[in-house]
Amino acid sequence: MLQQLSAEELPKVEKEIIDFITNYTTHNELKKSMLYSIEAGGKRIRPLIVLATVRAFQKEITLPVYQTAGALEMIHTYSLIHDDLPAMDNDDLRRGQPTNHKVFGDALAILAGDGLLTSAFQLISETTLSATENVLLIQLLAKAAGIGGMVAGQAGDMTAEKRHVSLTELKTIHHGKTGALLTYAFVAGGILANQTEYVLERLEKLGAHIGLAFQIRDDLLDIVGTTEELGKQVGQDEKSEKSTYPALLGLEGAHQALTDELSQAEMIIQQLAETAEFQPQIFTELLTLFALEK
Amino acid sequence: MLQQLSAEELPKVEKEIIDFITNYTTHNELKKSMLYSIEAGGKRIRPLIVLATVRAFQKEITLPVYQTAGALEMIHTYSLIHDDLPAMDNDDLRRGQPTNHKVFGDALAILAGDGLLTSAFQLISETTLSATENVLLIQLLAKAAGIGGMVAGQAGDMTAEKRHVSLTELKTIHHGKTGALLTYAFVAGGILANQTEYVLERLEKLGAHIGLAFQIRDDLLDIVGTTEELGKQVGQDEKSEKSTYPALLGLEGAHQALTDELSQAEMIIQQLAETAEFQPQIFTELLTLFALEK
Numbered sequence: 001m002l003q004q005l006s007a008e009e010l011p012k013v014e015k016e017i018i019d020f021i022t023n024y025t026t027h028n029e030l031k032k033s034m035l036y037s038i039e040a041g042g043k044r045i046r047p048l049i050v051l052a053t054v055r056a057f058q059k060e061i062t063l064p065v066y067q068t069a070g071a072l073e074m075i076h077t078y079s080l081i082h083d084d085l086p087a088m089d090n091d092d093l094r095r096g097q098p099t100n101h102k103v104f105g106d107a108l109a110i111l112a113g114d115g116l117l118t119s120a121f122q123l124i125s126e127t128t129l130s131a132t133e134n135v136l137l138i139q140l141l142a143k144a145a146g147i148g149g150m151v152a153g154q155a156g157d158m159t160a161e162k163r164h165v166s167l168t169e170l171k172t173i174h175h176g177k178t179g180a181l182l183t184y185a186f187v188a189g190g191i192l193a194n195q196t197e198y199v200l201e202r203l204e205k206l207g208a209h210i211g212l213a214f215q216i217r218d219d220l221l222d223i224v225g226t227t228e229e230l231g232k233q234v235g236q237d238e239k240s241e242k243s244t245y246p247a248l249l250g251l252e253g254a255h256q257a258l259t260d261e262l263s264q265a266e267m268i269i270q271q272l273a274e275t276a277e278f279q280p281q282i283f284t285e286l287l288t289l290f291a292l293e294k
Numbered sequence: 295m296l297q298q299l300s301a302e303e304l305p306k307v308e309k310e311i312i313d314f315i316t317n318y319t320t321h322n323e324l325k326k327s328m329l330y331s332i333e334a335g336g337k338r339i340r341p342l343i344v345l346a347t348v349r350a351f352q353k354e355i356t357l358p359v360y361q362t363a364g365a366l367e368m369i370h371t372y373s374l375i376h377d378d379l380p381a382m383d384n385d386d387l388r389r390g391q392p393t394n395h396k397v398f399g400d401a402l403a404i405l406a407g408d409g410l411l412t413s414a415f416q417l418i419s420e421t422t423l424s425a426t427e428n429v430l431l432i433q434l435l436a437k438a439a440g441i442g443g444m445v446a447g448q449a450g451d452m453t454a455e456k457r458h459v460s461l462t463e464l465k466t467i468h469h470g471k472t473g474a475l476l477t478y479a480f481v482a483g484g485i486l487a488n489q490t491e492y493v494l495e496r497l498e499k500l501g502a503h504i505g506l507a508f509q510i511r512d513d514l515l516d517i518v519g520t521t522e523e524l525g526k527q528v529g530q531d532e533k534s535e536k537s538t539y540p541a542l543l544g545l546e547g548a549h550q551a552l553t554d555e556l557s558q559a560e561m562i563i564q565q566l567a568e569t570a571e572f573q574p575q576i577f578t579e580l581l582t583l584f585a586l587e588k
Contacts, residue, residue: 087400106381122436131425142416155324
């Protein structure tokens with residue numbers, strides 16, 4: 001079900017992003033740089049969550065859904081480009097390919113990131129939804145991606161290197177760095193499916209658990225995964241003395257924390273299933289993406 | 295009149311920006327970095343144009359005006375922070391003070407820029423204007439700041455270094471790099487003053503001329519100005535073999551081009567003065583800011 005959604009609908013999200021960039025960019029190298037990172041692929045987990053949420057509430061997936069999902073993927077992609085820069089994580093490899101700045105240089109990578117970030121808001125502003133819905137989707141995206149969300153998480157992640165942080169602090173960093181955008185994916189899906197405030201709150205909680213699960217899994221894979229499997233260099237966290245779940249809780253403790261987050265997510269899915277028009281199956285499938293073993 | 299507007303009203307724009315950053319940031323170093331560049335001052339020409347436009351149409355300056363003007367200044371400030379980075383123009387001095395990355399490091403400077411850019415859209419989304427007006431102001435800002443506007447201009451500026459560009463190409467670069475945001479300032483002022491499509495088109499043309507005038511003046515000051523006067527290093531363009539108006543047209547030709555742009559701006563102001571509720575005086579004063587001699 002999720003597999004089918006991914007195969008049939010994600011290409012339409014990608015098309016919205018690529019068409020937008022191609023139509024609006026007036027600078028050719030900038031366009032190439034943005035498209036390079038967009039077309040590098042990845043699991044498209046954030047747009048997939050938007051689509052899955054709309055589908056779970058048995059609503060039709062319309063153009064504004066593709067556009068909102070596309071805007072979210074633009075934000076995610078910009079954050080990867082900037083995060084990989086030498087001044088930040090200094091990564092050479094991303095999704096099995098050279099990082100943006102390795103191909104286009106640091107300056108164009110910075111501008112490609114700035115361009116994708118700005119484009120995300122323009123893309124949502126141009127949907128055929130009501131102005132009220134557009135403003136809400138823009139506002140929540142800016143909050144999730146901004147100085148109380150992802151950007152703050154990135155700053156926290158950076159300043160947490162080479163010093164001990166508490167589990168509480170680590171959770172705050174992860175909530176910003178990864179959780180905020182994943183939460184947005186669920187909530188935006190709920191808004192696009194015309195759900196009530198009560199349901200949107202459940203989706204927000206679900207996103208928070210999934211966000212932590214995602215980050216714990218990512219931390220674990222940096223230890224137990226391989227460069228070939230992941231398409232990026234492993235062992236980087238230990239090398240940079242980064243604070244991670246395994247560093248704080250040990251391997252077993254981190255595995256347990258991952259299991260706990262996924263159990264709590266499962267409970268929320270069961271709560272949502274009490275809402276008549278919600279079909280839990282696609283969300284249950286979604287959870288398997290965040291487990292360590294497939 | 296402009297002096298009074300600047301002295302009385304600009305502090306309220308600054309307050310909106312500072313309050314927004316202080317209320318929303320969850321990371322202390324990130325906050326300091328953003329506030330450092332916002333509080334470094336500068337002429338605040340873009341928010342001043344927004345205020346002046348609303349005032350010229352004899353409308354009251356309300357909270358949404360301060361917020362929109364503040365969002366625009368956030369975008370401008372982010373662009374300076376990123377532009378000054380070692381990977382871009384590599385400037386050590388801005389507005390007479392060390393640039394953001396010299397104080398906070400490259401990583402936090404990148405994130406401060408990303409944060410200000412994202413915050414601008416959130417700030418507008420939160421005004422008390424109608425959702426339709428908010429979406430329009432957001433959409434036009436994203437267009438002006440984005441991949442068909444400022445970001446494209448920055449990319450063009452960068453790739454134009456160390457090679458000959460035509461006057462047409464130079465105008466395109468300048469239109470994106472400087473003109474797009476200045477044009478937005480006039481048009482946003484017009485929207486906030488509830489003006490007609492006809493008037494908004496005149497304001498757009500006015501912004502284009504002012505934008506070119508601004509850039510030609512900036513190019514000229516890099517040759518005839520001093521580091522003390524400008525608060526930034528002069529002679530940088532020649533050092534980096536940058537394509538500029540003086541490089542293409544000679545000093546005298548560049549002076550003439552500046553005069554031409556200002557004359558055309560003056561003509562549009564006279565056209566606007568035929569609109570009953572428009573008072574040209576404040577715009578005529580505004581023009582003097584873009585002349586080389588004060």
